[in-house]
Amino acid sequence: MGKPTGFMEYDRHDRRYEPAADRVVHYDEFVVPLPEAEVSNQGARCMDCGIPFCHQGCPVNNIIPDWNDLVYRGDWQSAIEVLHSTNNFPELTGRICPAPCEAACTLNIDDIPVTIKTIECAIVDKAWGEGWIKPQVPKHRTGKRIAVVGSGPSGLACAQQLARAGHNVVLFEKEDRIGGLLRYGIPDFKLSKRLIDRRMSQMRAEGVEFRTHTHVGVQVPAKQLREEYDALVLTGGAEKPRDLPVPGRELRGVRFAMDFLRANSKRVQGVYVPDEQFVSAMDKHVVVIGGGDTGSDCIGTSNRHGARSVTQIEILDKPPVKEDKAVTWPLWPNKLRTSSSQEEGCERMWNVTTKALVGDEGGNIKALKYALVRWDKDALGRWQMSEVPGSEGELKADLVLLAMGFVHPVHEGMLTELGVELDPRGNVKGATDGEHAYHASIEGVFSAGDMRRGQSLVVWAIREGRQCARAVDEWLMGRSDLPR
Numbered sequence: 001m002g003k004p005t006g007f008m009e010y011d012r013h014d015r016r017y018e019p020a021a022d023r024v025v026h027y028d029e030f031v032v033p034l035p036e037a038e039v040s041n042q043g044a045r046c047m048d049c050g051i052p053f054c055h056q057g058c059p060v061n062n063i064i065p066d067w068n069d070l071v072y073r074g075d076w077q078s079a080i081e082v083l084h085s086t087n088n089f090p091e092l093t094g095r096i097c098p099a100p101c102e103a104a105c106t107l108n109i110d111d112i113p114v115t116i117k118t119i120e121c122a123i124v125d126k127a128w129g130e131g132w133i134k135p136q137v138p139k140h141r142t143g144k145r146i147a148v149v150g151s152g153p154s155g156l157a158c159a160q161q162l163a164r165a166g167h168n169v170v171l172f173e174k175e176d177r178i179g180g181l182l183r184y185g186i187p188d189f190k191l192s193k194r195l196i197d198r199r200m201s202q203m204r205a206e207g208v209e210f211r212t213h214t215h216v217g218v219q220v221p222a223k224q225l226r227e228e229y230d231a232l233v234l235t236g237g238a239e240k241p242r243d244l245p246v247p248g249r250e251l252r253g254v255r256f257a258m259d260f261l262r263a264n265s266k267r268v269q270g271v272y273v274p275d276e277q278f279v280s281a282m283d284k285h286v287v288v289i290g291g292g293d294t295g296s297d298c299i300g301t302s303n304r305h306g307a308r309s310v311t312q313i314e315i316l317d318k319p320p321v322k323e324d325k326a327v328t329w330p331l332w333p334n335k336l337r338t339s340s341s342q343e344e345g346c347e348r349m350w351n352v353t354t355k356a357l358v359g360d361e362g363g364n365i366k367a368l369k370y371a372l373v374r375w376d377k378d379a380l381g382r383w384q385m386s387e388v389p390g391s392e393g394e395l396k397a398d399l400v401l402l403a404m405g406f407v408h409p410v411h412e413g414m415l416t417e418l419g420v421e422l423d424p425r426g427n428v429k430g431a432t433d434g435e436h437a438y439h440a441s442i443e444g445v446f447s448a449g450d451m452r453r454g455q456s457l458v459v460w461a462i463r464e465g466r467q468c469a470r471a472v473d474e475w476l477m478g479r480s481d482l483p484r
Helices: 036-044 053-057 064-072 076-084 090-096 100-104 106-110 116-130 153-164 194-206 222-228 257-268 293-305 414-418 458-477
Strands: 145-149 168-172 208-211 231-234 254-256 285-289 309-313 347-349 352-359 365-377 383-387 393-396 399-402 406-408 445-447
Touching: 036 064, 036 116, 053 064, 053 100, 064 076, 064 116, 076 116, 090 116, 090 194, 090 458, 100 106, 100 116, 145 153, 145 222, 153 168, 153 194, 153 208, 153 458, 194 208, 222 231, 222 414, 231 458, 254 257, 257 293, 257 399, 285 293, 285 393, 293 309, 293 399, 309 393, 365 399, 445 458
Parallel strands: 145 168, 145 231, 168 208, 231 445, 254 399, 285 309, 285 399, 309 347
Antiparallel strands: 352 365, 365 383, 365 393
């Protein structure tokens, strides 16, 4: 694939960012695309691997070498057809996926993987610009009605696939706009919401009906959907945040990260948010607890508010700057990564556990007490945490954001009403293969995405939505032509 000697002739070039000082004053995307000719050269770097390990790294099984080759040869229209054959929304993964495919690339052995994510994004952006992406309206309708609850990437992918199979699909969303955490959880500077709106237009033409302001299990009984529809698909995500049970948790100025991000995104997008729900980081000392993507989004948002300082603390060890390829490749390695938001200004601390939150006389947060920890293996090889004696310290904090991940879906409401069986982690129980793939414990009820597998990546949600759609189609029709 690509040019047999391309990886020796062309250096790896990737997209760059606008300067940090320029981008922190707005909420628009700030990635600077590569020129088309350079994207073609990057496609030429794709080697004729005996085993394309990038396939293993990609959860949606993108046929990466094929569309790299097509871009190198200038056949962009065929490239988008190949790309869409496995991925409904490459404009999303081309922006916010961490690119495990690049970690698995053969050239990553030398730290110069093919710029797969950049090429993917260039293909779909060009396809939209050229008008090649059109609705895929089914020739025949089955008459079957399907309710999909949750409009994140899993629900969107599932709904689109089922509509293309000829079913009548209604997608329910509790918020005022479609997109789930894509809409309000991921900041606009990382993902422009016009991308979601554009796909919605395509999906409407394909037959998907969108219903917002509809909280199933609260405003609409879940049993009503079971009675009115031939199948019910649960794709509501994993929205129960991990809390911090320490003294001072009740203080004003201690917020869950997603509440902070959601309120900010709504205001950026022109949606009314009451003052009591919105918290500004302007002129505040911000402490973000949690080192993942959500924490990074809090950093970028706080910097755009004009925070006085931002500190991110992580309980785990600082990852190595460079992984041991002989041990990790082609798997996703544990290594030090610095996000675009962290580059904009942030102090990062590792091996830190929060002991208490300290407030002033008015009940507002003013400081965070912490201690350093160390991780050692016990006699059975299990990692155990212990505090380092005499390592206690204090951080000034006017705003503390809890970004420690999500434990499982919200059980109250829809899941409790339905009575679906949960797995030991609190997710909706369901297998991914076999005769009952993506079935919940109740006949005619299915589940996919984070609600089934737990907190994960957008690319995994798209995969599960597509595979769940095929499972629903097979259950309703006895067979399915949808790709798995």
